[in-house]
Amino acid sequence: MTALRLPTARETRRRADLLSRLPLVLAAVFAVLLAVAAVAPGILAPGSPTAIDPAQAFAPPSTEHVFGTDESGRDVYTRIVHGAGPSLLIGVAATAIGLGLGTLLGLLAGLGGRVADYAVGRTVEVLFALPGLLLALLVIVLVGPGPVPATIAVGLSSAPGYARLVRGQVIGIRATGYVEAARVLGHGRTRILARTIVPNTARQLLVLATLGIGQAIVWASTLSFLGLGTEPPAPEWGAMLNAGRTYLQVAWWMTVFPGLAIVGTILAATVLGRALERRAGGLR
């Protein structure tokens, strides 16, 4: 049957090339723009994100201010570009915290034997009963608001999900024929762990991290939007949306464009993550 399917798949791929590649190309372009905006925002937007010009307050989008201006006359486009850095930083840092902690717990559960597995499994299960935002709010109420607590909160609340997935991965890989073969060959635990289990898990973690960054940015900006994370007038996307909320009726551009930046980032992360997933040979 494989002999039959191969040409079909190839044929299908050729026909669907343009249609299926387009999102990937767009996502890649967007990701590159984001990276430039985060590292060197001055290239894309030379102005200052906090420069006030009260005479220009609430200017709708025009050739001068493509995305309009806010209540103090600050250029929304410039602020979005300069906001990429802080927003991405929070997203990446939160993902790193969540993924790091989750991986640690997951490896512990997957490799540490029955007791560790039980303990981690139950803890993760308990944390799972708390929807992510609620867990983050709990952390905030304990630690207090601000960008750093928000990052930690989002990171911590994403850890159980990662832990569960990593545990599943490790257990899945441990049960495969090739790990069994390595055991029969008499290879030691550490060798099997270092050469087989960890590399195979890491491949999948890369996919998870890509998919996760988008979500982390959403949750972090949600906290900012609720006034618990970064506060205006710092150019962070969630904070910008929080400011825009007050003027929703008069200045829609203050809400629409920063939101589009967030949505674009998640979509780019999702599309790129899925492409990685396909290349990695599929996540179980």
Added chain:
Amino acid sequence: MLWAVATIVFVGIRLVPGDPALAILGGPGSQASAEALAAVRAEYGLDQPVLVQYGAFLGRLVTGDFGESYVLRRPVADVIGAQIGATLALAAASLVVAWAIAIGLALVSTGRSRWARSIGGGIETVAAALPQFWLASILVIVFATGLGWLPAVADGTPAGVVLPVLTLAIPVAGFLAQIMRESMLDALAAPFSLAARSRGESETGLRLRHALRHAAVPGVELSAWAFGYLVSGAVVVETMFAMPGLGRTLLQAVTLRDVPLVTAVVLVVALAYLVVTFLADVAATLIDPRRRDAETGDRPAPTPRAEVAA
């Protein structure tokens, strides 16, 4: 299980840097006197050893006594009791709407022409990527400010709940449709679909009688997760649309660092989540009896992968 949640919450509270008594009196800025602090400690039992506090904490929970809100100075149980109905109703309504949208999307886009599939898949991906707070704003801009069809705040009329429900339902519908379409595709490619076609079944009949049933199982399982997502979303939506409910209460409590109230809300939501998970499990087993025989112990309910961070 609930006991474990309670314990984690308690440990969390004890780990807070800073003095809870100070928090009760309004935080470090309040310049409370030493006598006032001592009085508060005695009142809330904070001068007892940690284990005693823990025991008392659990004891009160069992009797449904969540203590008194630091800020509102009312029993927490009363505050929650007054608010929970609205939030549950909102979440339930949103879930129903999400299912309707998801089934429609999945049926229309699965296994049809390449274009239908790509567009359907695109809509799902975008819907699932929409942050609730932004979606709410956009809906208000379009339907309230722009077209003037619907009120921008929940004014108590039926029209007032349309935007809040849509805000919550659309992203969930995106996730549901994704997972349902995946299982529908699997079902349509399965040998039993070939067998059904070989009996003369039509493509539409195949979708309705076979594929939809297979898609319903992961959909139902995902609904438990979606419920948590919806309750989280209620924090945003109730705030945005000025609706009464647990979410808005929680946000206020977080802002004011009202620990007893936040603790109680978290525990209540965890309880609700457990109940919903159980119901979803029962429903999924009714549709697919094989689940009963399978080892369900370690098998986690599915979560959309993109949502691991949520």
Added chain:
Amino acid sequence: MSLRVQDLAVSFGGVEAVAGVSFDLAAGQCVALVGESGSGKSVTARALLGLAGADARVSAAALELDGAPLPAAGAPAWRRIRGARIGLVLQDALGALDPLRPVGREIGDGLRLHARASGSERAGRVHDALLRAGIENPVLRARQRSGELSGGLRQRALIAAAIALDPPYLVADEPTTALDAGIGRQVLAELGRLKAAGTGILLISHDLDAVAGLADHVLVLAGGRVVESGPTTQLLAAPEAPETRALLAANPAGRPRGTRLSIEDRPPRHGRATREPPIEPARGVGGPPVLELRDVGVVHRTPDGPFSALDGASLELRRGETLGVVGASGSGKTTLARVAIGLDAPTSGQVRRFGKPGGSGPGALRAARGRIGLVGQDAGGGFDPRWSVERTLADALAAEPGGRRRTRTARRRAVAALLDAVGLSGSLAGRAPASLSGGQRQRVAIARALAAGPELLVLDEPVSALDLTVQARVLDLLDDLQRERGLGYLLISHDLDVVAHASDRIAVVEAGRIVEQGDAARVLAAPEHPATRRLLGARRPLGGAARAQTDPVS
């Protein structure tokens, strides 16, 4: 009145999957399409129902059902033919019945769609179809879902679904492949009864012997072409095409130990291309046992209480000797293999490896390091997907004492030698396991097991995922290696024919117990335990008798 196929061709995206298929299926007749995977037989079957797929291009000089041409691809008229005039019996691979619907509903679908029968009338006809397919207690069965039925019942239910509307023609696609031999024979008998009652049957199979008893006419397919066709008896008596001969020769049934099963030209192995097949004395045969199990029991803890996977198992294995362990799935064979290697710990009893008491776990595996090899059933998961063949083998070579100190060139040379030993070209070294064929992967698995120079190989269903001719080549390879290297084999299989062909001694396992053990010839000729007799009795499919007179190697 017949189903007439003239010069049928199916292509996918310009690539021809099958071409030049012609036959005439009359009422009460049976035509068989025989070939290995990828030969195009299933595509042909599906094309006859208009189900070759959206990407398929079907063309034929004639494709007629009772004198009228079959509809064009995708035409709605197909739906009136499917089920009502041509029925399809699919292979039961646990998926041809919708697991979420009661079996009766699945069977009733055809009646609902074609006969517009009322509910009660439909129920009656469903029960009737179940009875005709040889299922007792149809009322109960109709209410159950596929997961609650055994494999044999499921296959019968699929037959019932196909015959519910009494279609004059039936296409049966590998109806016995997923079944134990005995049940497969009953299913073939069921099809035989339908044929006698006037149904025209197109039988698709990979097993020429299995169809021999039922088919009047056989077409042998290979690579999408008909390589040979003719009346069954004639074709079996004087097979002409090399593919047909290879298929016949590959069947291990009734072929004594040492006879070669593969007859085709495979890549010549280094320095032994002209080797003669007769039995040579093997090196290092006999001696003290390399593996001993004394009264070994394994009890698993399950939610429903303790489950005894293995109970009081004792066996011995020496170098150069093959001990075949045969039993149905779930009988404890694999547990036996795992305990023997040291992957699992016995709950009771003793395992001795190479004359020393052996435990289990990493320590035991390390102690026997390099001396025991494992070849599992290839389900695609046997290799690290990131590693090339070379890296896989190099990793295995490192298990050899002193193996890690090899220089890069020495390692490369050792890998090349291993590939050569299993009859693979050295050019495969850089390939990923996913890009290899099933037979090639299994050879790499054997090479991996050989890397550290073992004395004992545990072969757990080593050929059950392979096509018959590929299986033949792998079995011959194992035979060669055993003779060259004096290896002891513990061969685990559900297939008595494979075990009978390859073993010196046979152990029969049933429900965790070794119920009979002894010299292969004795066990096969004079079985003592009922379980052995059942296995033996079930072994011969219908075609066995026909085949016995026409042994192709004689």
